[in-house]
Amino acid sequence: MNYKTLADACQNLEETSSYLEKNKIIAKLLQETPGERLEMVVTLLLGRVFPAYVSQETGIGLQQLKKAVGQSTGYSKNKIEDLMEQLGDLGKVAEKLTKEKKQMTLADKTLKAKKVFQNLRKLPKITGEGSVDRKIKKISELLTAATPKEAKFIVRTVLGDLRIGVSEGRLRDAIAEAFDLSSEKVEHAYMLTTDYGKVAKAIAEKGEEGLKELDLTVGHPVNPMLAQRLETIDEILKRMNGRAAFEIKIDGIRIQPHKRENDIYLFTRRMEDYTHMFPDLEKSVRNSIKPRKAIVDGELVAINKETGKPMPFQEVLRRRRKYNIENLAEEIPVEIHLFDVLLSGNKTMIKEPYMERRKELEEIIKLGDRIKIVESKILEKTSEIQNFKSEAVHKGHEGLLAKNLKAAYRAGRREFSWLKLKAEVETLDLAVIGAFAGRGDRAGTYGSYLLAARDSETETLKTVTRVGSGFTDEELEHLTEKFGKLRVEEKPSNLDSEIEPDYWFKPQEVFEINYEEIQKSPNETHTSGYGLRFPRFVKIREDLDISSVDTVEDVAKLFEEQEKHQTSDN
Structure with a gap:
């Protein structure tokens, strides 16, 4: 697949503001893309070369990109700076200078999308002495082979901003349109994979049956379900039909422990892998989760060694340092307080109602010094809820979370089936x-x-x-x-x-x-x-x-x- 095909689609997307027209452009591109290239194309459409759950930085900023543009076009730094002042977009600068470039390539080769994708994915792996210059050279090679339009979108991809108005929500609708499926089915598949590239490829290769083969994968983070807010207990009970599970709301870092045999992963709400930052938790997580494989959801909280009460949120963040981890682990002990289960053995739990998930969680977790289960009570009286909230605050927690007893786990969604009841001001x-x-x-x-x-x-x-x-x-x-x-x-x-x-x-x-x-x-x-x-x-x-x-x-x-x-x- 030529990179020109993708660049042409990006140009068309940039030039239209119509939601429906953008969907048509993306849908047409997806229909014309070979199945084995769909993961790559979908990722590039989002201005990335890695899925959202992969925490990789290219290590290339605006100044280094300017050097790459200069190397590929033969124009001076001052010329590039002057054009930046006029155009306000290095992508447009690269496009203009490529049209006028002094340096001519020996052969006019067609730039392949795979070449762009692979070269940009190599950037984080280029390390050591002289790595910045080698990264600049790698980008310059692409720009030298690019047409003006291609150069614009290569530069914007490195910057992580294509400026074409394509979000993950728009991709969902475009994939549904391209392959004649409902947006709901496409979105559910995304909840399981956190990767619209995998979803598009599965549909292209096997249709709706391909979606049924997608499932949660240990070691691959899932977008967590989020809570909405309401101000009063009465409003919450009305929304919950008079009765709900109330859980203590803990002020920590949202954490998603994964287990596969002896392998343990700890992912954050931003889908970053924090496992290496908390080596003191790995053994506890491994011993506490009974199934051979599982994905659970919870909160990571720092504990005051003298009082046993939770410490402020910022103390947890101190544990994320790359150095002196062992001393910090002794100084700031942490616990995981679990409140949900997404995968238990071979059972995918996200479609199950809250009550079933809670029951499963309590069965598969062996409590320990570092691994707890968040306290939960099914309540319907305002006075009992207020007392429980006061009790939670007295213990040093934020307040309560109300959860609909029949609601499924809606990965990545903020819905009224989970509601915050916090103690402090909004x-x-x-x-x-x-x-x-x-x-x-x-x-x-x-x-x-x-x-x-x-x-x-x-x-x-x-x-x-x-x-x-x-x-x-x-x-x-x-x-x-x-x-x-x-x-x-x-x-x-x-x-x-x-x-x-x-x-x-x-x-x-x-x-x-x-x-x-x-x-x-x-x-x-x-x-x-x-x-x-x-x-x-x-x-x-x-x-x-x-x-x-x-x-x-x-x-x-x-x-x-x-x-x-x-x-x-x-």
Whole structure:
């Protein structure tokens, strides 16, 4: 398959804003792609060369890419910088300079999609002395062989932003259209695999029967099910038809332990493999999970050695360091508190109701010093629920989670069959998309940050607030260093912002924010239509990625609830 075929489709996608038309373009491409190439093509359409659950970084940033463009076209750094100022997109710069390039290749070879895919997948493996120069050379080789249009999309793929408006949700619908299946069946297959490339290939090769062969795989993380929020016990009971399971909500890192014989894996909510960071847990997990293979779901929490109570969320994050792991393991002991099971032996459990999954979990887990099962009570009286919530808070936990007794495990979905009942004031998890330079005492740091919620229909990020309070001096310095590595020279294509910060960031990190009030905001101020009064930084959510941030719809619901309570109070 020629890379030109993919580049042409990407160009067509870039030029249309119609959801239905984009689906048709993707569906046509998938129909024309050989089955053995579908995994590659679907991954490339998302601007990646690895599936979302594979944590691999190319190690190539904007400056290194500029060098690769210069090497392949023969143009100077100054020329590239000047064009960046004009075009605001290195992909377009590569396209323009490739049209005008001084260096001519000896032979005009057709660039294959497989060659692009394989070369870019090799980048993380290039290490050691001179590795950056070797990576630049590898990209330059591709650009030298590329047409102008191909060069644009190769550069954008390395940057992880194709600017064509293709999200995983759109891929689901396009795959369904291409192979004449329901979106629900395609989505269910994705829940099992977390990989639309595998799903498309299975359908292309065996149709709907191919989907039936897909299942959960130990060592391959599953997108976790998420909870919605409601403010009161009465609202929760109404949503749950008067009766629900209430579990203690623990403030830790969402963790998904996998077991296959003696092999143990620990995956986070971001589908990152943290196994090597917690070697002290491997033996405990292996001994506590009875079946030969299983996938369970839980929370990883740090424990205060003196009091036995859970420690703040940030203490768990300290355990993620690459060095001094043994000393940290002694200083900050951790436990896993399990609350669900997805796979037990050869039984896939995600379609089973909560009660069946809970029963299975209790049967397959041998409790130990490091492995617990989250306490759960089936309750229907407001007074009993309030007492249980108070008990949970007294033990140092966040509050409760209410779970529908009949609900299946909906991987990767945030639904009203799981509901949060937290003890503290309401917070929002928002994507960090930009920053403003610090002034006065904050000079030399990012003094405040621009935050956004996710629009679930368009998959764009829309601004909600600017936050500059709640940070310690140490946090400001740490965050300035962290976000300095995420700076980009132009507004990313998936952002909808009328506010122009001093610096744009690649949307990757999440802040938890509390606030006094949600207010209506003109679109020319915040594109979500909402703003926050007196927002305050709580913490960086290093366990979340931007696919997990609160949506514009979440903010709208909280605003409606707020207005309802204010009206009743008056």
